[in-house]
Amino acid sequence: MLFLHPKRTRRPQCFLILAFLWGLPGLGDGRTLASELSTGGREPFQAEAYVGQPFGVGVLEMPAGCDDLGPTELLSLRVRDRARRVFYPAVEFPKGYVVLDTARQILGRSDRPVAQLAAGLLSQLPRIRLYFLFRGGEPLELTVSGPVEAAVVIRPRADGRKWARHLAEWWEAFRDWDRPIAPGLPEEPLLREFMPYLECMLADRLGLKYAPLDNQQSEEWAKWLREYGNLFSRPTVGSFLRMAWGERAGFRPKDAIVDLPVPRQGTTVTEVAQPEEVAVEPIAHRVPKVCCYIRFGNYQNFVWFQDFIGRLGGDWEHLFRLRRWRSSVSAQIEQALALRQTVLSRTFGPLVVDDVALVLGDFAFEDGGTFGILFRAHNDAVLSADLLRQRAEVLASDPTVTETSVEISGRKVSLLSSKDGSVRSFYVAEGGYHFVTRSRKLAELFLATADPTHSLAGSVYFRKLRRLMPPQKDDTVFAYIGPEFWTRFFGPAVQIERFRRHQALADIRLVKLARLAAAAEGADNSSLAALVGGGFLPADFGPRADGSEAVLNGGDVLDSKRGKAGAFVPIWDLPPERVTPRELSVYAGLSAQAADISWIRCPIGLAVSRQIGLPADSQRESLTFRLCIIDETHRLGLAKRESGEDFDWGIVPPPRDGFFVEYAWEGEHKFVGVREIRLPQRLGGRVVGVLPLRDIFVGYWGEVLSRPLSPGQTEDRELPRDLGASKVRPSPAPAVPAIPPRISRGPLGAWELQTGSFAARSFHREVLEELAGNWRLEMLPEPTQARVFIADLTGRPAEAGFKWLAWARAVGVNANHVRFLHGLEEQFRLEFGSGKAAGKEILGAELACPFGGDYVWKEGLWQSSKLPAERTGRRTSWLEEVPRGFHAPPLDWFRGAAAEVVAKGDTIWISARVGMEVAHRAP
Secondary structure: OOOEEEEEOOOHHHHHHHHHHHHHHOOOOOOOOOOOOOOOOOOOEEEEEEEEOOEEEEEEEEEEHHHHOOOOHHHEEEEOOOOOOEEEEEEOOOOOOOOHHHHHHHHHHHOOOOHHHHHHHHHHHHHHEEEEEEEEOEEEEEEOOOOOOOOEEEEOOOOOHHHHHHHHHHHHHHOOOOOOOOOOOOOOOHHHHHHHHHHHHHHHHHOOOOOOOOOOHHHHHHHHHHHHHOOOOOOOOOHHHHHHHOHHHHHHHHOOOOOOOOHHHHHHHOOOOOOOOOOOOOHHOOOOOOOEEEEOOOOHHHHHHHHHHHHHOOOOOHHHHOOOOOHHHHHHHHHHHOOOHHHHHHHHHHHEEEEEEEEEOOOHHHHOOEEEHHHHHHHHHHHHHHHHHHHHHHHHHHOOOEEEEEEEEEEEEEEEEEEEOOOEEEEEEEOOOOEEEEOOOHHHHHHOOOOOEHHHHHOOHHHHHHHOOOOOOOOOOEEEEEEHHHHHHOOOHHHHHHHHHHHHHHHHHHHHHHHHHHHOEEEEEEEHHHHHHOOOOOOOOOOOOOOOOOOOOOOEEOOOOOEEEOOOHHHHHHOOOEEOOOOOHHHHHHHHHHHHOOOHHEEEEEEEEEEOOOHHHEEEEEEEEEEEEEEOOOOOOOOOOOOOOOEEEEEEOOOOOOEEEEEOOOOOEEEEEEEEEOOOOOOOOOOOOOOOHHHHEEEEEEEEOOOOOOOOOOOOEEEEOOOOOOOOOOOOOOOOOOOOEEEEHHHHHHHEEOOOOOEEEEOOOHHHHHHOOOOOOOEEEEOOEEEEEEOOOOOHHHHHHHHHHHHHHHHHHHHHHHHHHHHHHOOOOOOOOOOHHHHHHHHHEEOOOOOOOOEEEOEEEEEEEOHHHHOOOOOOOOOOOOOOOOOOOOOEEEEEEEEEEEEOOEEEEEEEEEEEEEEOOOO
């Protein structure tokens, strides 16, 4: 694949063109198409090449413009030579090509003379330039394939000035690999997983300049946390490649001279008084208090949870969006712990196991996390025999797995392990409790819970939360995370090791990419020394601050201390002893950001209960969530709010609303309702344009002025479809004269509805007219800060818009995957059709087709095996409408939800009920 580089246009010119096109009538029914390449049989190629060292540089010029290519065909443009002397191609588009070619196609379909004249002028587009590097001075026999088919022979010449000029042009085009390939396609640049390596490697070898490292580059993890506030995943390995190449000086073993600092006190919590005796489940007495705790209550709930994750393909992300990878986290956990779910265990498990809990030290499952499974035995002897049997079966079936006896806290503990780290299972049993874990440190902490002060049940925060949320039989899952966990998680030992393993992953990626690049150029890639000597790895590549380094192990690349990528030794088992000043600086930045995260000081509990649908509706179920946050420091801004910040009268959501929310804000009771979201089903042929807000959202917004003014009683509240109804006890209202509703025109074109009880605004008068006739209030059981209602969108007008959004993302994900596969093959000179295997090796995961199929090599390009039939042609009608049968999460499982926020004293409660379709499409 060649990297498409549309050169920048001057902004005034671009705006004038857009303004002209936007003003032309009759263009609303046109199509917005992707940029395309074709010779069209009209003009020959123009080619030139200049010899140089270490590479010569060549360029092909070809005519632009063709109306029948789609985005994936555009990605498949390739150049090869018989002697394998051509490397690192890139494509440069003429200025404004994306905009001008799109405009040419739109204007060409108009029957207006002015439009036809403009299309004729735009058809004289400048030519596209295809750059490449080569070796030697012999003639180059090139084959260009993909949307352009041609054979070209070039005789290189010696001209130092032209060589330098074309090399600079090639470098400019090559470095802009992250530019979008086509307008209208949402993309996530997967090319960043290998292109930063090529950029750094070639810049060093050719003496070229590239963008200097960001001052915050080595603090990518802290910046990532600050921007997204997401602690449950990690930065991509690709985001660390530039740092791993060019900023190694501050992370060498000889610089590790600083003692590990003590944990930052800003992440701890002031001790609270011990609450009165509370009911605590027995299994909590054997869970270390510094861990995240997920309890299932019984074996059946544990099996349901495993099945639920299995329906998602092991990936929580698939609940809300089309996933990009085929996740194997569930299989990795089973393999690592040597635990397998069988039909027999499903049947007899409830007779043997009384309670089950998942114990977490971090959330880095993709890298080999710190976690374990704790069983409370109903029959101790039978459970022990079953666990030992499973471990014996793993030993017998896998010759790479060995069993050793290790001493932990004076106890002999069984350890199953493999050389690559894919199996790492400590098993320790004590007092009817059986703990299987990847982490030696977790096994040590489990044994330490014999002292009640070290257990979760002995935590004053956990006991205070359990007083508010006592164990319930109908709780399917209960999760707790407390201040002790976050104090350890944000401590220097964990965070510095997290940063080091990101460095280790980046080094492993560098070696894998360096071996591919060396093989593509016919150089020696059998050792790290050969790769460094050939310039495929940085000159100072080697051990990092803790002495670990990337090493070759046959055909695999491992970290000398942590093992195989995806199965690293747990973070808690590799505490740093000495750190470098640079590492300390990086940690200080992240610690300062973590100190500003309010909720890490709060004990948080989440209870989830599952309800099955009636026999007549067995494919439906609902989940009820109860989230409790103890906010003693009042940093979240909801607990102990001043008078007037709550409301005790709520609005009955109008039945036609798809989305409704009401909330207290600065002493006012506000609400927003959305009847319909008119997202574009077709792009409409506009080059640039955002539909006005009034056309996208059909709804209203406003505030409650007072309690009901009309006499009588409130009515029952209706929850969204499939969730049933929640009865609210009627309460009399003051008997005062009602004020007739009045609708008038407001500022900015909005209509206003005024009554004695509320004021509402909307861009659609008919919405307010209907609202005035269906306005009802109800008295709430207790004061509330916010309520949210989301209807089942199936069959509603908003469903089509959301499906279009999901389809647009699916098209973008597919194009991005195809771009990645073609890019690997073209930049590393791989055999056509082998990109998928190479991509899996580099990413550590297999690409997941958003259309539900698989990626196959067909007709000279990568494409989905389940690409809708009407989209397999080369017409660019991809985004015009959603094909039949397309499944879009969460629409394929979501069947309505209702939630509310209640703050009482120091406690915040968030309650929600979500309806689900049990038999939604399997991923």
